[in-house]
Amino acid sequence: MLRFLRAFLIAGLIASPSMAGKFNLGRAALPTEVAAWNIDVRPDGQGLPAGSGSVIQGEALFAEQCADCHGDFGEAVGRWPALAGGNDTLADERPVKTIGSYWPYLSTAWDYINRAMPYGDAQSLSADEVYQLVAYILYLNDEVDEDFVLSQENFADFTMPNAGSFRLDDRDQAEYPAFGLVACMTDCKASVQVIKRAIKDSSTTAASQ
């Protein structure tokens, strides 16, 4: 990141005078306009609207609007995404990444359902309905009991099981030193054998992945 900062400072120094000031283009955004588009929610709860919803309410709404693709219990229909299950599978050969098993923050589920679901009818849910659906998805993932009610007040208290297992990109320490060595050009190995081969027509025929 320091590298970016340095490049920016240099670019700033050599920029022509016309680039230095403001251009007086565009217009001030009205508060109602900002409110209409500024719907993002952060892990600390910033952006969450007032409201609440129960698991019971969420179950009915989910069956009506979500289960066709995601399954009654979030188990997924066909290749649509699963929203529940997969606990303790992340180190397995075939990990199952769901809201319960993988997502670090609950706010992401609230934000995403509110902005993008149901698929094909985005931004049609009320704030209370989104609270209901998030509560129900927590229930499907065995994170809450069936009498649970999720609200703006208790939202930030919630810690997702996998929150602690994410770290910042560490390739610059974990990988780059090992990959910057001198490249061998001649007699680099004694022999070579083909050990695996792709299946013919794998682009048109479903293969195991």
Added chain:
Amino acid sequence: MSNKTSRRNFLKAGVAAGAGLVATRAGAEGDPKITSVQKWAQELGDGVDHLPYGAPSRFEADTVRRNVPWLTADPISAINFTPIHQLDGIITPNGVCFERHHGGVARYDPADHRLMINGLVDQELIFTMADLMRFPRENHVYFLECSANTGMEWRGPQMDGVQYTHGMIHNVMYTGIPLRLLLKEAGVKTSGKWLLAEGADSSGLTRSIPMEKALDDCLVAFKMNGEALRPENGYPLRLVVPGWEGVSWIKWLRRLEVGDKPWHQREETSKYTDLMADGTSRRFTWEMDAKSVITSPSPQMPITHGPGQTVITGLAWSGHGTIPQVDITLDGGINWHKARMDGPSLDKSLHRFYYDFVWDGKPLLLQSRAHDSTGYIQPTKDALRDLRGASSTYHNNGIQTWAVNAEGITDNVEIS
């Protein structure tokens, strides 16, 4: 001779010569393509009004994006692949730039487009496209690679063509406004350390970008290769985030919010995070490491001409800079040769390489290995798997192997 018979002769000659371009060894009577007057040399062709926009020759109808239906539940939240095996040079034609949408292609009148800047700024602003056309512009060629490119290959060779193994990439010249000029117009507060970029499509795609990157080399682009962005590439406005994974390059860009922390949106938590073998994950793996691949020969581009003079060509790129060197091996990595780099070497752009040699007709195990301007050398897939395991989905920049047999048929393989 009618056009029909001459085409049949062409095909016959093609089969005799081993398909592909016709060998010009003529019989005693000479090549009929030369000795008889061809239709196109006699009759008038189409006038200038025939195709006001233009289209490739009908003989190139095969050079198209392709989808892999089994990868996703439907073709709306899906991906298709650039036919890199059929392209040359470094620029991707707009009509074959791969597409990745999370809610389909949003199509609307640019007069209805607005760009909002809000959050930790002195003045929250709204721009129309007409406003944006009055800012100073720049032109830059950059590659855009989806970080899931080559993601199907983590557990071993799977896809039967370079279009599918490496085709989530394109390289075009963008015309756009330096993002820092737009941010300066709104006046970023000193507490403003992060940017949230948001799309106007039905997925409302969002990504957090650190302010250092936003102020460095990002563009808000409206043209690609000189013409308006294609709808599938975000018309009328998209973000350009050079060297970084494609998902950050928000299409149909409608909003830039300045904040003091990242947002941890779905496309930077559930997706586009890299799961390691031990069950922990890396997040914010933005930069695309150096990578290269031989585009021909490859499974979709077998050698059809038999032994003799042969062209190997491919692409190399790095999100960290330029590609001064690519090495080629014909024997599966026992011996390596420096490829010939050709065409412009631009920062964070595709680079073209060639290796011209006389093929003896014996089987080949082809690989390419990129070196970038930071000294990083493209690793093997095994070296990556040793560090990460095989479940990380994203950022597979390992060395690709193609096995060419004595007939020139080429397969996707892994070797010892």
